[in-house]
Amino acid sequence: MSTAAKQPPRAPHLRWKRVMALKGASFTLPFFLGFALFTVTPLFMALKESLYRAKSSGLGFGEKTVEFVGFDNFAEGLADAKFWGGMGRVALFAAICIPLIQVASVGLALLLDAASQRLADRFRLPLLVPFMVPGIVATLIWIYLYSPDVGPLTPFFALFGIDADFYSGSLIWISIGNLMAWSSIGFNMLIVYAALRAVPPEIYDSARIDGASEWRIAWSIKVPLVRRSLVLTTVLSIIGTLQIFSDPMLFRSMTPETVTRDFTPIMAIYDWAFAQGEFNYAAALSIILAVVVGTASAIFYRLTNKAPTS
Structure with missing residues (x-):
């Protein structure tokens, strides 16, 4: 009998591997169901609504009728100066704030990694606490701290002769950026720290034997x-920053003359949808914003997520 004929059949083994693969993939089923229900479905609904517009007859006093207008809403959105003005403000804010947050996160992660395991465990949770505070609660806390009437920060800076109005146009983005950094540095630090702990320590030992300093390592x-x-973490920060809404919206309640209703793209969309009742136009702006966020994230990922060349 030939050797090939003596080999056992491989079909049961292949079926077992397929069953195990399906079991592993089943753990992702809840995520994909939620993603399809709460992300993909609203996206298609918004795309459908963006192709229509409610129009009134009789000089605007008649009954509104919904008409198909094609891509007119998109054309109007692409020419909306206030919407793109908010986009520019948020993009500039992201270009300054995100690198500073990343540098701080990496610095803290490196410090924790260099410390002893006991000391790192002692400081890791307190650094993560701000991230665990709900965003609305965190914003309300900092609005209280920034308040010139009841907050402690303005009197503190006044001791040094500094008139710090955290609600002014010159400081409002710094106030929001400080709040964002306070809330997100801990999360980014934890991701980077976990990646550092996964590196084999033999690599560091080899570098030390070669005479590398801790800074060089x-x-x-x-x-x-x-x-x-x-x-x-940077891609997640880009997505979150370009869609910033709750922070400036709560700041608007304290300083409406500085934080206008179209201060950020999401605020402009919210205003069109719920203040002016233009849901179709707001849907078109939402699609435009989604394309901008997706494009910015994809470009950054494409430029940075490359294998290092030897």
């Missing part, structure tokens, strides 16, 4: 090895 070994984690 951090800059030339640790940071490059956590590059993928940095890309992930």
